[in-house]
Amino acid sequence: MRRQQQPSSGSAPGPALRAHVEITRPGERTFRLAVDLAAEPGSVVAILGPNGAGKTTLLRAIAGLSRLDAGRIQLGDSVIEDPAAGVRLPAAARSIGVVFQDYRLFPTMTVRDNVAFAARSRGASKNSSRESADQWLSRFEMTAYADRRPSQLSGGQAQRIALLRALAREPALLLLDEPLAALDASIRGVTRDELRSYVASFAGPTLLVTHDPLDALLLADRVVVIEDGRVTQEADPATIASQPATAYIAGLSGLNHYRGRADRADGAVRLEGGGRLVPASLPTTTEEVLLALAPSAITVHTERPPVGSARNTWPGTVRSVQQLGDRARLDVVAEPSALVDVTAAAVAQLHLAPGSSVWLSAKATEVTAYPAS
Structure with a gap:
């Protein structure tokens, strides 16, 4: 600026x-x-x-x-x-x-x-x-x-x-x-x-x-x-x-974008399209919440990961794999669906391809929650 x-x-x-x-x-x-x-x-x-x-x-x-x-x-x-x-x-x-x-x-x-x-x-x-x-x-x-x-x-x-x-x-x-x-x-x-x-x-x-x-x-x-x-x-x-307000704006910034309602009992957000995510903190002024999550902040596993620092873990299926420079972008159908960036080496080592079953995980600190407009 x-x-x-x-x-x-x-x-x-x-x-x-x-x-x-x-x-x-x-x-x-x-x-x-x-x-x-x-x-x-x-x-x-x-x-x-x-x-x-x-x-x-x-x-x-x-x-x-x-x-x-x-x-x-x-x-x-x-x-x-x-x-x-x-x-x-x-x-x-x-x-x-x-x-x-x-x-x-x-x-x-x-x-x-x-x-x-x-x-x-x-x-x-x-x-x-x-x-x-x-x-x-x-x-x-x-x-x-x-x-x-x-x-x-x-x-x-x-x-x-x-x-x-x-x-x-x-x-x-x-x-x-x-x-x-x-x-x-x-x-x-x-x-x-x-x-x-x-x-x-x-x-x-x-x-x-x-x-x-x-x-x-x-x-x-x-x-x-x-x-x-x-x-x-x-x-x-x-x-x-x-903090993009719409899916279009989130796409410009390369972010995954979700809308849902805050569940203050467990600090999670119940998403409109299904599934839930736990952010680092919830807005205090509204129950309608938007979430942003960078594709690079999501980790891919071929088996369900053990309980650890990542408070968000969910299964999905790879829909497509696209090369982006020195990285690959996975389009994963899940609840919630997500774009995920991984290295080319990870694609080869994990044998990732369209149709592959995967588990995704993300730390709560990587999920940004803010009020929906």
Whole structure:
């Protein structure tokens, strides 16, 4: 998580974003987006969710590219859209910089003129807009690319120029729609670090739409997860990673995720899908409990293990074995079912294969229990 942004060059703090967005899309299956969102000046809020969840629809609504059916969007003291009040600023009139997934650089313009377009669109002369572009390119050490065309840039370079063009508008709000999705895996890490330093210079709020949990966890101060048009969890990255509210979020973090009711008589949780698990401690405020258990914290046995430090022991059947780097992931059908990570050597030594009968065990200290939302 990055530090709270301090405005650069003596500029005043940026405005806060407050948005209530409702959009309905009719079709074979009517889709309804209903999201409340807030972002403070200098913060990075990641919008995370599966394909079709409504992430890009939300971003387009805030940018002015899609109309609200109901709701309100306010940036600082200015209401930029409110259907009930008949208010809707066009996209060009909103003080918003947008970086699209495909960057949308003008192919016939040089890098300098792409960046200069921000000033030109506000009525500046050609010469003054180019002077402004050169200052931005110099500030971010991109002067060497000034005379190139977008076709002469690598994916990472194009991403940087698209972001620089958005920043050159001097917007009040920055919207990033899957800004790293088009990059090869070999340069994503480096470009992610550069992106983090770029947005750290921005005084306003930044919304980052992504389906990649690593982008969200490394770039954002706060993560908002959207599933099927609604917010299913909103928290800091550490909480999202360790205490997922849904099975989808748990999958992003690579955790087994269970829901059940606390049985305070023996300190266990009776699980909805059958079975029970004993966590290190139970929440004191609710009987409805969520559990998270890492696949690497589960041990596999071919026979029932003796009573020991592992308070959780249960039988199951291996459904599949998948290679993950230097480890193997077992999908075990049981009560509860679980994903289990073991070494490749363990697969060979224990003769693990689809259909194998196994016993699983996990220490109570490895089972995290927290209140269900």
